């Protein structure tokens with residue numbers, strides 16, 4: 001099975017590829033926005049842009065949020081529509097076609113729901129989802145999402161920094177990595193009949209990556225609770241890594257000393273490394289990662305966009321990897 005391969009095609013002429021100068025100036029602008037006074041105004045603009053594109057009330061539950069002050073929390077790119085974000089999904093527990101999660105995830109029961117936080121922490125605890133929702137102020141963050149398959153979107157998430165939860169459980173000195181486990185219940189998840197992955201879906205981060213304020217414990221999008229196909233009732237979003245690092249419908253967060261073996265690494269270690277930072281210079285063994293297809297821009301004349309190092313979040317996360325050979329630790 002050719003899972004994890006994008007079906008988009010690149011029909012660009014060489015002249016249509018964004019000149020390097022333009023690409024560089026966009027990155028400079030993003031850095032300015034991340035840190036400067038102009039940031040507030042522009043971030044506000046980005047947020048209004050998201051709101052303006054909000055569809056009529058959908059019947060989901062509102063999740064009020066404040067504007068995030070975390071550097072890098074708002075990208076300037078046009079936000080994808082709610083329809084795009086909720087109909088083109090990877091959530092293999094509900095099937096491997098992009099339309100399967102939207103069709104099948106209604107069987108996921110999101111209440112009652114608990115998240116066990118355990119391992120190398122002084123205060124291990126099982127959190128009820130409604131308690132977790134109120135642990136810290138909910139913030140809106142407009143992030144790029146780059147799938148390893150070569151497509152991307154821009155999503156107005158709602159959540160708070162994973163660091164808020166991590167601080168409360170007080171990791172010990174042995175806590176070097178954090179592992180995230182998705183629910184695996186064949187009664188609710190028809191995709192578990194397929195052996196495309198070893199269930200449950202497990203992902204992990206180094207603890208300093210998990211503490212980076214952009215790493216988001218995510219409860220909603222477009223101002224409302226997460227739709228099931230996007231990982232309700234709680235998921236991880238790590239915007240500078242390929243999308244598969246952002247596990248959905250999380251039931252366990254475990255602090256460990258040794259680097260965990262993640263589901264995608266186990267399935268294809270040569271193709272999906274532990275780090276999986278977005279990097280246009282490190283190709284997937286079966287396709288280039290230099291460019292991406294922005295969902296919502298596809299069509300006969302749509303151009304692929306250049307993929308940015310760390311998905312455009314280099315100013316915020318680059319120093320986490322200082323001295324690391326990004327080709328070796330991909």
Ligand SMILES: Nc1nc2c(c(=O)[nH]1)N[C@H]1C(S)=C(S)[C@@H](COP(=O)(O)O)O[C@H]1N2
Pocket residue numbers: 085088089090091092093145146147148182201229230231242243244245246247248249
């Ligand atoms: N449990 C689980 N989490 C998952 C996946 C999955 O199949 N199962 N797919 C990942 C991939 S490949 C991507 S690109 C994103 C997609 O998130 P979205 O559907 O909200 O856009 O979820 C990630 N998290």
Ligand SMILES: [Mo]
Pocket residue numbers: 090146147148149242243244
């Ligand atoms: Mo993905």
